[in-house]
Amino acid sequence: MSLRVLIDENRLPEHIAIIMDGNGRWAQEQGQDRLFGHFHGVASVRDIVEGSAELGIKYLTLYAFSTENWDRPKEEVAGLMGLLVETIRKEVPILNKNNIRIHVIGELSMLPDHAHNALEEALDMTSANTGLNLILALSYSSRWELVNAVKKIATDVQEGKLAPETIGQDTLQQYLATSAFPDPELMIRTSGEYRISNFLLYQLAYAELYFTQTRWPDFRKENLYEAILDFQKRERRFGKTSQQVSS
Ligand code: IPE
Ligand code: IPE
Ligand code: MG
Numbered sequence: 001m002s003l004r005v006l007i008d009e010n011r012l013p014e015h016i017a018i019i020m021d022g023n024g025r026w027a028q029e030q031g032q033d034r035l036f037g038h039f040h041g042v043a044s045v046r047d048i049v050e051g052s053a054e055l056g057i058k059y060l061t062l063y064a065f066s067t068e069n070w071d072r073p074k075e076e077v078a079g080l081m082g083l084l085v086e087t088i089r090k091e092v093p094i095l096n097k098n099n100i101r102i103h104v105i106g107e108l109s110m111l112p113d114h115a116h117n118a119l120e121e122a123l124d125m126t127s128a129n130t131g132l133n134l135i136l137a138l139s140y141s142s143r144w145e146l147v148n149a150v151k152k153i154a155t156d157v158q159e160g161k162l163a164p165e166t167i168g169q170d171t172l173q174q175y176l177a178t179s180a181f182p183d184p185e186l187m188i189r190t191s192g193e194y195r196i197s198n199f200l201l202y203q204l205a206y207a208e209l210y211f212t213q214t215r216w217p218d219f220r221k222e223n224l225y226e227a228i229l230d231f232q233k234r235e236r237r238f239g240k241t242s243q244q245v246s247s
Pocket of ligand 1: 020021022023024025026064065066069080191
């Protein structure tokens with residue numbers, strides 16, 4: 001039986017964020033090259049995007065490449081960029097068929113031209129879609145994003161467009177790369193690591209965190225359902241007491 005039938009469709013998270021981790025170890029455990037793991041990770045991306053769209057999730061953010069990942073061996077970085085371009089080109093028609101819109105957050109100027117171009121094309125070609133919003137965090141890190149936001153705020157203050165005394169939490173939110181999206185309610189990390197690795201530090205303030213041992217290339221819809229069911233069992237208190245929340 002699929003766990004899907006147990007999910008309460010009225011209490012779905014609107015936004016799920018995933019740290020897709022464990023590709024390298026998955027491959028090495030089979031005596032393969034790390035890139036073999038990344039290659040197989042694409043099948044999981046496809047399955048989870050499809051599963052999220054079927055459930056009616058509105059936003060799915062996938063951490064695909066961090067600012068820190070640029071420090072990996074050259075061949076791995078090049079392999080990942082190649083895989084990104086190939087996957088995007090191949091998937092855009094399917095995304096369009098499923099009404100899925102792509103967004104990207106991250107320092108895109110760091111990407112090689114072919115990757116940058118493929119992304120711009122995909123953003124453009126899916127821009128009219130109104131179903132699932134698929135947000136790729138690419139060359140992304142939260143500290144990069146926050147520094148960027150502070151710089152933009154400082155510039156706007158300097159140019160007289162923003163008065164410091166009016167700056168509130170909403171203002172800060174508007175200067176983030178994620179300004180168009182609500183905060184994730186559920187954050188999933190695969191492969192048994194219990195850390196955030198510079199991902200959405202501000203936006204995850206009240207997210208429910210879900211960690212699983214499953215390596216990303218083995219993560220499929222049923223694993224996603226399991227995470228959502230776990231999320232639906234939790235009481236989100238936002239600082240209040242349990243009694244306040246349940247009454
Ligand atoms: C996640 O898998 C994918 C990226 C970071 C690009 P890893 O490549 O980090 O896999 P492990 O953690 O080494 O197993
Ligand atoms: C986080 O995974 C980044 C992505 C999944 C893209 P890493 O594997 O790079 O994180 P650390 O280095 O183990 O913290
Ligand atoms: Mg990793």
